[in-house]
Amino acid sequence: MSQTTIDPRHLRAPPKKKLTLSWxxxxxxxxxxxVLIVGAVVGIVWWxxxxxxxxxxxRRIATGFxxxxxxxxxxxxxxxxxxxxxxxxxxxxxxGVLNTLKVAVVGVIxxxxxxxxxxxxxxxxxxLLSKIAAVYVEVIRDIPLLLQLLFWxxxxxxxxxxxxxxxxxxxxxxxxxxxxxxxxxxxxxxSWALLAFVAGAFATWLFTKEMRKRQMxxxxxxxxxxxALGFLVGLPLVVWVxxxxxxxxxxxxxxxxxxxxxxxxxxxxxxxxxxxxxxxAGFIAEIVxxxxxxxxxxxxxxxxxxxxxxxxxxxxxxxxxALRVIxxxxxxxxxxxxxxxxxxxxxxxxxxVSIANTTLNQTGQAIEGIAIIMLVYLTISLSISFxxxxxxxxxxxxxx
Numbered sequence: 422m423s424q425t426t427i428d429p430r431h432l433r434a435p436p437k438k439k440l441t442l443s444w445x446x447x448x449x450x451x452x453x454x455x456v457l458i459v460g461a462v463v464g465i466v467w468w469x470x471x472x473x474x475x476x477x478x479x480r481r482i483a484t485g486f487x488x489x490x491x492x493x494x495x496x497x498x499x500x501x502x503x504x505x506x507x508x509x510x511x512x513x514x515x516x517g518v519l520n521t522l523k524v525a526v527v528g529v530i531x532x533x534x535x536x537x538x539x540x541x542x543x544x545x546x547x548x549l550l551s552k553i554a555a556v557y558v559e560v561i562r563d564i565p566l567l568l569q570l571l572f573w574x575x576x577x578x579x580x581x582x583x584x585x586x587x588x589x590x591x592x593x594x595x596x597x598x599x600x601x602x603x604x605x606x607x608x609x610x611x612s613w614a615l616l617a618f619v620a621g622a623f624a625t626w627l628f629t630k631e632m633r634k635r636q637m638x639x640x641x642x643x644x645x646x647x648x649a650l651g652f653l654v655g656l657p658l659v660v661w662v663x664x665x666x667x668x669x670x671x672x673x674x675x676x677x678x679x680x681x682x683x684x685x686x687x688x689x690x691x692x693x694x695x696x697x698x699x700x701x702a703g704f705i706a707e708i709v710x711x712x713x714x715x716x717x718x719x720x721x722x723x724x725x726x727x728x729x730x731x732x733x734x735x736x737x738x739x740x741x742x743a744l745r746v747i748x749x750x751x752x753x754x755x756x757x758x759x760x761x762x763x764x765x766x767x768x769x770x771x772x773x774v775s776i777a778n779t780t781l782n783q784t785g786q787a788i789e790g791i792a793i794i795m796l797v798y799l800t801i802s803l804s805i806s807f808x809x810x811x812x813x814x815x816x817x818x819x820x821x
């Protein structure tokens with residue numbers, strides 16, 4: 422029996438059906454429903470805006486963001502930039518945003534490290550280690566975060582005063598005033614060295630990308646570590662020496678009823694960071710465990726047949742494949758950690774929520790204050806989502 426092959430070029434697309442102004446046409450119905458829904462949404466938004474404006478006018482409540490330029494008179498315990506109560510509300514809110522970012526960025530990094538280690542420990546062949554990790558995950562996830570924050574804050578407040586501070590390591594003190602650590606006496610040379618390190622990291626990334634491109638072209642591997650060492654260590658070191666080679670270190674010392682010098686981590690920030698990291702790490706651990714289990718056992722068996730060590734198999738073969746499963750739910754946990762940082766108001770840490778609440782209480786600008794809080798969290802969350810989506814697309818499998 423002969424088979425007839427049809428040339429695809431001779432195939433024609435079916436003719437498009439003309440749009441008729443009839444309710445029987447599904448395209449007309451779709452357009453009508455979309456117009457009605459959009460109109461309803463616009464109408465509701467317009468009614469809310471008009472109703473809000475009317476109520477504000479009746480109660481003679483001022484609106485607008487002009488209050489941002491007025492003197493705040495708001496004391497803030499810790500800030501990353503210079504601030505005094507004589508500064509305006511815009512400066513105070515900026516301090517709050519930076520304090521929120523300080524918690525979110527450091528918390529995401531530490532929670533990722535701790536959660537990954539706990540997730541791997543749950544899959545360990547060591548029975549004791551596996552059970553300890555399992556108990557940690559179950560206990561941490563079943564206790565509300567607010568209670569954990571209050572628990573850690575109470576623990577820190579019950580520590581001895583500075584005169585009887587715990588001194589586990591030379592130069593490190595833990596008391597009810599917080600954690601004191603040695604810190605660099607920061608000078609201009611340090612700033613230039615840090616800038617050189619960032620530039621070196623970017624140069625290392627470009628160099629690695631170029632070397633891998635050449636390896637894909639000719640199949641010849643090229644060492645990357647000498648150039649990386651020069652960019653990441655040599656370049657900042659040279660800049661540091663040229664900048665005067667500052668080596669001053671501030672050591673905390675007891676003076677009177679407190680400490681002077683060094684880096685101070687307040688009890689509020691410390692309790693918030695510990696609570697957020699330990700809580701979020703419990704969820705990340707389960708995500709990591711699920712991602713590793715999603716990799717086929719044949720990958721382990723093939724790597725073991727080649728004589729590779731378990732640590733090398735996990736680091737070089739399993740985890741890179743597991744990332745494609747881990748990254749999407751991990752993004753949600755990063756967003757949760759950032760939004761959960763708003764609970765800082767319960768333990769007295771002055772983040773954007775705390776400072777904005779005080780601002781709206783002093784100025785009466787409730788709508789503007791809430792809008793600022795929403796805008797800050799929306800911007801941070803969208804930034805995290807954009808970065809994680811970009812990273813997820815970079816590690817996605819590419820079909821050949």
